[in-house]
Each structure stands twice: as C-alpha cells, then as structure tokens.
Amino acid sequence: AADTVKVGLLRLTSHSPSIIAAGNGYFADEGIEVEFVPFQAAQPMAVAIASGDIDFGMTAISGGLVSLAQKGAVKVIGGALMETPDVEGQKILVSKAAHDGGVTTPADLAGQRFGVTTAGSSFHYMAHKIADGAGFDRADLRIVPLQKVPAVIAALKSGQIDAWSIVPNIADALTAGPEVVEIGKVADYIPGYQVTTVFTSTRNIENNRELVERFLAALAKGIDDYNAALVDKTMSEADTAALVKMVHEYIYNDQPLEKADPRIRAGAMRINPGARLNLESVEDQLAWFQSEKLVPADATIDELVDTSFVETD
Amino acid sequence: MSTDLASPAAQHAEPATDLAGRREVPFRGGGFRHRPMWYVGPVVFAGLLLLWELGSRSGVISPIALPAPSEALGALGDLVETGMLWRHLSASLSRLALGWSIGTCLGILVGLAIGLFAVARSALSPLVSAFFPIPKIALLPLFIIWFGIGEGSKVATLVFGTFFPTVIATYSGVDGVDRNLIRMGQSFGLKWRSIVTKIILPGALPAILSGARISASIAIILLIAAEMIGAEYGLGAYILMAGSLFALDQLIAGVAMLSIIGLIVAWLIGRAERKLLDWRL
C-alpha cells in the first residue's frame, strides 16, 4: 500500500511544484499518496509539523522555525525558492510619497520606515541586509511590524510606511498602481539568497528516512516541470495551460480560471532544481537571527539543517 | 415618534400654575414601553448602503479605503457562481453551531455552579477572570500542538471564546434572582433540583439570553481565528485569503456574510426571548 503523506500548502504560486508532482503522478510513482493541507500563514505550518499533523512544508526560514528546530522537532532538508541573477526576484518598493520625497535608491532608505510582518521574518532579514549592502547602520531603518502581508500592503499604499520588499508577483501588482514605486532588487544585496526551504519533522528523518528520500525525488520532478513551464517557459503552451489548471485547483481557486491564469503565471521565481540548498545563505540567516537576539546564541546549523538529502553549496 | 414613551417635553406636564379649565387628565404612564417599528431597521440599512455606494462612485470614499458595495456584491456573485459560497458557509456554520453550543452549555453549567456553590465561586471565578482575557490568537501555535490542525482546534477556539462570557452572564443572572422566591421554594421543601430548574434558571434566563447574544457574536468573530489553522473552506478562511491578496471586494463580501449570520442569530435570540420571557409583558 502507498504511504500517505500530508503536505502543508500556502496558497502561493511558489507551492506549485508539489501540486504538479501530485497531479502528474510523480508521488504515486514513488508509492506516496499525498494529501494537501492548506494554511493561511507560514508559521502555523512549521508548528503543525512539530505536532505531527503534517509531514512536509515549505516556507522561509523564520525565528519560529529555528526555535522549533532547536527544540528538536523539525529540520530543513532542502531548498526551494532562491534569488538567482537570471530570473526576476524580490523587489524593493517604496511608497509614492517617499519616492517623491527623494527615496529613489535603496541607499536613501536610511531613516525610513520599513514594513515587515513580524520581527524575525524574512522581511526583517532583507531589510537589514539591504542596510548592510547600502552601507548604512541597520538601526537607521525603522522596522514596523504589521503581522500580515495585507496590513503591510495597506500601510504602504496609504504611505504610512515608506518601504517594503516582496516577491515579484505581488510587487508587480502593486507597482501597477500609482501608490507604489520600485527602487531596487533584493538580489543585488543578498546574492544567492535561499528564500524558502523544504522541511520535515525530525521524527520522519529518524524513523522514515527512505520515505523522505522518495518524497524529495518526486518533488524534484515537480520542480523541473514548474521551472520549465513558468520560469524558463520552455514547455509547450498546451502543457503549460494544463499545469496552470492543475495548480488552480488549490491556488486562486476562488476565482474563475480565466482570472486566475495570468496571476499564477506572473512573476514566477526559480525553484532550485533537485531542491538544492544554499547552505551558505542559510548559515548567514542563522547568524543574523543570533546577532539580533531573535534566537538563542547556542543554536547551531546542525540543529537546523540535515544536509544528507540534497546537494548543498 | 410613534411610541408610548412620554418624551422629555411631555413629562413635566401640568405644573401647579396650569389653566384652571376642564381638561383631560394628562397621561403619565406607559413605563417607557415602546411599540416595535419593524420597518425602520431595513430602511436604515438601505440608506447606509446607498450613501456608501454614492460615496464610492463619486470618489468621496477612496477605493483603497473601502470598495463600493456593488463591487462586494460582484465578489459575492463570483462565490455563488463557483458554488463556493455554500462550501464556505456550511463549513463555518457547522463549526459555529458545534463550538457555540458546547461553549454555551458548559458556560451555563459552570456559571450555575459559581452562582450556587461557595466553593465553586471561590475556586472558579478567579480562574474565569484569569483565563477569559487570554487571546485565542496568541495561543494558536499551542492550539495546533494540543488539538491538531483538524476540526478539533477550530471548534476548541470557538468553545474557549464562548465559554467565558456565558459563565459571567449566567452567574450574574443567578446573583440577581430574587432571594425571596428561593426562600419560598425552600420553605415548601422543594428538591434542590427543582429550585434550580424552576426558580433559579428561569429567573436568570433574561441575563443568560443577553449573554447568548454576546457570545454568539464573539463566536462569529472567532471564526477568523479558528480558520487561520489549516482551513480549506469557511468564511474565516475566505476572508483571510481575500485579505492576504488585498482583494477588498472579497474581504467586504466575506465580512457581509458574517454580518448576515450575526443578524440571523440575533433575530433567533430575539424570538427566543419573546417566547421565553412572555411573562415579562
């Protein structure tokens, strides 16, 4: 009988590979039956892995994830979304008011209000890396925690924060309007940034190593299809449309396919083939968490990552 | 104003210096009771919607601040068309029904215990005061670990949310029951059970029903918190998703659904009140 595996899903296009792997039968080929469990936010997904409610998840590395890893509950096993020079990556945005006020390059961000969801989120990390790269003190950025992406959007649009950084499909939608202006790319400041990772529970790694391997193998095929269809656009239009339809079952499924189709295709970022992991980037992120005292100083990279499943660099 | 209520001006009728002629005795009664005016509510709603729509169309209300009601209606139309409305609604309603009824029943039981037993009051009422103000959202990570990500944690969120206000409303109601009536029951040697079910519960019923109004609204509010965790369908999940996409039309459509549920629940409780409290006039 097939092993049943529960996979946490955020309703974002970056989660398409596992949907594609399921739709194209790659999981079935590995003898895995997949059940998708949708989440509204990344953090509960990590907790649900710790509690054993789901088996695999894919999100950015957050303070919460490190904390759970340190408690021995979860481990990062592979990489997913990554900033690469060849594909459009995350963008740095400012409000119209700030732009008019002279904030036209990331170097002008000193003294501005930068929106993040929570302290210790990837937004927080990006903000500080931008400060480092642009050459001003991290403390000169005023970090405004707003908990949720929509809250940050609302604050940016109404000019109550000055800057933010976000994935291209949301960034493009925002810059299409008059209230928000793009002033730079995150990739310029954090080269090789490993934005999201694949993780599972320590229990799975210890008791079911071979299942984890099979899962990653199937996922890798899904990733290849995804990159071919939406990032490199080397797949035929008919096959791409079929993939989009597959993805639409879970993502933007409250809108008719015609409306959802362009949104799914827009601004896809590359996902590392074979779930390759940029360990260097992860180490840098961990070091940042520790420097900001968001995780205990004694957390180690070995607690966080199991490097035995995928290639790392 | 078509009420029996003596208006402020009419109240102080007939001062001592009144005309001495023959006149009808001024009406000074009524006890501030008023006639229901069922048509006012819908009119006010319609008026508000109209103003809002006009404000949106004329640009007084910026589309970032609030989408026009017609747009929200469009989003609602999409929901109906794709057949998702029913899915979201049924998921949320069944959670609501389950969570609210468990929370309310437990709340009434514990509230009665606090109202009736000195030990229970001393032990539980500080616990209630301590646990009530704990925000359910803060505990979501723990709820996942305790109750999983299935229906368990969602219903638990609603139960937690409705339990505490019901407890408080119930024991305040019990405290307000006329002690003389209880003494009467005791003097006739009524069983303890009879006194509780026939004297204390009916006496506390007005307070319990007013508590139910509040706890039902809280339960609806908590749908959002409950459906933050791994909910595929449900109005809360729909609103959260609309929010994360900054799709204000869908957001307002979802919020309007919650309002309508709130109105229906309030109407049902109003009916129950009229039926159960008919002795009150």
Next chain:
Amino acid sequence: MSTDLASPAAQHAEPATDLAGRREVPFRGGGFRHRPMWYVGPVVFAGLLLLWELGSRSGVISPIALPAPSEALGALGDLVETGMLWRHLSASLSRLALGWSIGTCLGILVGLAIGLFAVARSALSPLVSAFFPIPKIALLPLFIIWFGIGEGSKVATLVFGTFFPTVIATYSGVDGVDRNLIRMGQSFGLKWRSIVTKIILPGALPAILSGARISASIAIILLIAAEMIGAEYGLGAYILMAGSLFALDQLIAGVAMLSIIGLIVAWLIGRAERKLLDWRL
C-alpha cells in the same frame, strides 16, 4: 462545605413519616446565599501551577506543548531585568484604559438610547447585531487606512471591541427594570432626566456591571489585535513576537501578564459591584 446553602441532601428534610419526637425546626432558608471563601482561589491557583511544574519536570507535559511555569517566570525575570516590562505594560495599559473607557461610555449611551427610544431600538439594534460579529482582525488592513498605524488604530480596535457588548448588556438591563417603578416616577411627574438617571440607570446597573466584566476581558484580548499594527511596545506586541519566534516561555509570560491584568480588573469590578449594589444585600 462551609456555606449556608442547603445541600441537595438536606433540602428535602422532614418527610411526613419523620420521627415524632421533639426536634429543632429544620432550617430551610438562606436563599442559596453563600459566604465568601477568599482563601480558596489562591490555593487553587497555587495547586494548578504546582501540578503544571511537576508535569513539565517529569516530562508528562512536553516542552513543545507547554513550557514549565518556572521557564515562563525566567522570561518574566528577563523582562523585569531589562526594564522592558514597564515599557510594555505602560503602553498596553494606557491603550486599554483609553479604549475601554471610550467604548464603554459610548456603549452605555447607545444602549440607553436603544432601551429608551423605539426609533433608536428599531434603527440601531439591527446595526449592532450586524456590526458586532465583524472580526476586528479581518479589518486590520482597512483600519490602517482609516486610522493610521499610530495609536489611533490601536485605540479604535479596543473601542470597537468593547462598544458592542456594552450596548447589548445595557439595553438588556434597561429592558429588565421593573416597569412599575418607572410608572411611579412618571406619576410623580419626575423629569425625564430624573427617571433615566435615578430609576432606569440604577435598575440597569447590575446588568451594566456584568457587561463591563465581559467587555474588559474582551478589551484585554483585543490588545493582541490592536498591537498587530506597527506596535513597538505593548504586551500584545510582545506576545506576537514570542509567538512568531515560537519562544513559548516568553509567550506564556506575556499571557500570564494579561491574566493578571484580567484578575485585577475583575477584582476592581467586584469591588465596584459590592459598593454600588449594596442595597441588594
């Protein structure tokens, strides 16, 4: 049990077939009134904490499910040491005081209007039923646009949250005031204002106070929602950060602070009740 309450067994005393000898008349009164037992509450709290600590130390309670109270105490100690406790506390308390008092005052006013005027009841009570169940968190993006990310939106969240339950508690209380007393006031030609302030308000006071208990707890809960928006300091912000970092010891420490605030507020309301309702025995 050291209460005056006739226990279930003692209730049905003296059946017709009792012994015929001389015996004291059985006590069948008291009206279920009980003596306060101030020591029980602290003992229960201490017991719960002890069990919890023991559970955590022995590993029955996994550290992922709940940290030991001693760890939470450690986190609290850190807060005190760094001097952050006072900053968080003062930020939250001032928001709480402002939001709760505005919401409660407005709520009492509107509740009185609904209780007193037929027009207000017909127009406002469906609006209350419709707006109460709207989740504040869902509207956060809109709140930011409406009220900004400063103190305005935080206080507005608390005001919205406390306003509605107070309205409902107040008008239910007004509905419950003995009509005969109002008629008495009318027959003596009391001014409308006097009837409202001297008869209706005191009569509705028990219900209003029980509403205040509920709305105060809701306000504390809403600190989390309020401080979601760009708050640097405040217990809600502290808890949110702890939650997102999955720092359970800090999370529990923050929640415990909210509980303590809840206990203090409940105690204050209890004192107010005893003072204002002394006529009730």
Next chain:
Amino acid sequence: MELIVEAVSHQYGATEVMADISFTIGSGEIVTVIGPSGCGKSTLLRFLGGLERPTSGKVFIEGAAPDGSLNPLTYVFQDFALLPWRTVEGNVRLVLDDHRLSASHTDEIVDDVLARTKLSEFRSAWPRQLSGGMKQRVAIARALAVRPAVMLMDEPLSALDSQTRELLMDDLVELWGRERFSACYVTHNLAEAVRLGHRIVVLSRRPGRIREVVDIDVPLSERATRMAELEVTQRHLWQLMRDEAREADRELLHVD
C-alpha cells in the same frame, strides 16, 4: 381641584374589567371606592391618575391646583413601588429633587413627613430591611411630601396594624382639615370607608359597575366620636357586599 369620571369602560384583551363608570370627585371631597377583589378598583384609580388609558370614556380634571402643591395628582401604589437602591429618606427625596426647593426646605419636608409616619428612626434603612407596614408608611410619606391637591390611594393602610392605621387615619383627617385636598380612596375595609369618605362608591363584581353611591353627611372631624351613627351605613354596605359575593358564588357554582 375636581376630578370627573365620564362613562369609563375597559377591557384587558377579552376580559371586560369595568363598564360605564361615571362619578365626580368634588373639590375637597374624599370619595372612597369599595368592591370585591378583582372588580377593577386599582385599574380605575390608575385611570384617574393618568397612569393608564381606559378603552372608552374619559377622565377630566377641573380647577387650579393650590399654591405650593408640587404634584397635584398623586398616586399611592398598592405595592409601594419603593426604589430598592434608595434608603427610606432617599425614596422621599426622589420626588422632591425635581422641584428646585432650597436644601433646607427639602430637609424640612423630609423630616416632617418621616416624623408624621414614624419613620425618623429608619431614614437610612434600605427597603429590604423594612417590615410590610413600614414600607407602606414610606409610600405614604413620599406622597405627603409633594403636598398633593388630589390624592389617589390604593388600599394605603391595608398592611398596617390597627393602631398605626387609626393614627394615620386621624392624620389624614387632620391634614384634610388643614389643606382640603380631594381624594379617591380605594379600600376593602368598610370601617375605613365610612370613616374617611364623604361619598362611598360601591362597585359590583367584575365587570365593575357602580352599584350604589352612598353620601355621608357627618363631618369628617366628628366621625371618630359618632361611629355609632355610622354603624347603619356600614351595615348597609356590608349587606351590599355580601349580596355581591353571594351572587359571585352562585355563578361560580353554576360554572363548575
């Protein structure tokens, strides 16, 4: 001031409570109303006080209220209607508060009426601490405080012991001698009725109709000493009431 009741009838739902009642309470006249339990006496009094409106018929008032009368038409409730959250004194003050009297004047009135009803000792007691008779005395004190021109009293003395009742009746007579107020006085005590009433309206059982109106010519102040003369009237009333009760009994038997 005069009160004129014109052709008053009333129904509560399907129940006919009273039918076609007309009489006049002249200025300075005390009219007592007697009748079997449930015949509509309290309801009629509520119409007189404007607390309720009859289904048909009207109640008129004529003539100016005397100076210094704070609430010309004053109603004494059968169930006292004391505010449980005000002390004895507070309950009396309640009805004076709105009249802009000087503080000392108010104190004077309160002291006076509490002394007259023997409640001075209990001025700061809560209503729940009072005996039935004491509550009734508070209700009377409150009514006296506003110096009514027409008093509407619903069994005001029924919860009092005979001596207190006697004293309060003397008090009322004396007060009337001084202030000549008009009054409608509902009672079920025939001795009270003949002692206090210039005119006695006898109502039939429900639906209440006027069965007879008895005038008594003996001046109020002399009645205490001339009770013997009044015996005849009292016995006549007794007879009337018994007839009513008998008929009611017969009807009930018929219904059973």
Next chain:
Amino acid sequence: MELIVEAVSHQYGATEVMADISFTIGSGEIVTVIGPSGCGKSTLLRFLGGLERPTSGKVFIEGAAPDGSLNPLTYVFQDFALLPWRTVEGNVRLVLDDHRLSASHTDEIVDDVLARTKLSEFRSAWPRQLSGGMKQRVAIARALAVRPAVMLMDEPLSALDSQTRELLMDDLVELWGRERFSACYVTHNLAEAVRLGHRIVVLSRRPGRIREVVDIDVPLSERATRMAELEVTQRHLWQLMRDEAREADRELLHVD
C-alpha cells in the same frame, strides 16, 4: 404537630428586634400574633418556619405529621412570593411537582384549591395580570395544596375585600374543623385575631416582647354567631395596642 418557641431573641446588626419570646402552639391549635408595625411579627414567623435562625433561643417541633401532609410546615409569605414566569396554575403545581403524585391526583388538588380560592377562571393568568387580592389568594391556594399540618400565615387576608376575607375565614375555620391543623397567624386585624385564634399573643413594640397572652374558649365554629361575647376581648386587645402606640408616640416625642 406542636411548635415550641423557647426564649427566642434576635438582633439585626445593632437593632434589637425581639427579646425573650417563648410560647407553644399546641397540636390543632391556632395562635394569632398581634403587635405594632415593625415589632418583629414577620421575623418571628420566619423563625417558626425555619427560614431564618434567631440570634439566641430555639424553635422545636414535636409530634408526627398526619398522613397525606405533603409539607407539614407551610409558610404563607406576606409579599406572596409568586413566580412571575408561572401562571396561577403553574404556581400551585410548583409545590406539588416534587411529591410524585399521579397526574390525576395533582389535577384534582389544583382544581380543588383554585375553586376554593375562586381562581378557577384565572388559572392561566400571569401574576402581573392579577389584582393584589387575587395574588394573595394564589398564595393561599398554593399553601392549601400541600395539606399543611402547621400553617404559618403572615397577614394572609390583608389585601382582600371584607367579603372575600369573611369567606376565606369561614373556609379556614371549616378546613380546621376537618383537618385540625395547627397554625400561627400574624395579623393586624383584631377582629380576625379573635375570630380565628384559640390563643392570642400580644407583642409589645420593638424590641418585641410578649405583653400578654389571651386565651379564648369559644369554639371556632360558633364564633361567627357569638361575636358579641368576643367584643369584650377585642376591646381589651384594642386597649393594649393603643397603650403600646401611645408609649411609642411619647418616646418619639422625647427623641425629637
């Protein structure tokens, strides 16, 4: 069944309400208690019924309750204590519910007591729809329904018109003739006291003490026709009460 009051004294806070009261209510005996308003009659009755406990002294009960008595010691409240959310019938049924009677037996009792108190027509009325006298009759009907061995009555007839009162008194006498219950009957109506009491306990003003105990030998059933003989007793009681009131008055004057 017998009730024995032994050296009962009571204080509410600093107020001494009654002092050193002892008397016995023999089996099948009706004791009436009279005394000025606020002297502690209702409080004393609450002690007899076990509704409250005196500061010192005790109340004993002796002898078995007769068969068929559902609530041997039954209290009739001065303020009726009707449940506002139950109809007249429901208020009576309330006290029968716990006794596992057959449905038909319960119906029978309810019909009987409602007929005896002339409330059959009003069985489905709410308390708020009743007149004062009717409420009192419901309270009496409820007490009769449990066939008490000792009835404790606090001014049970004070809100009734004289004829209904007369009839209910006859009813009580007849009932007593059949069932020989014991009773303690608080009243402020001297005529009632001499009409119903085998023994009359006269209390002094607050703090209530026993001022005199008057025995009356005329059998209850003959009293209606031999009222003239009882006049003497009644006048004696009147005298006692007036003395009390006078003294109280004098004290008050002294205080003022």
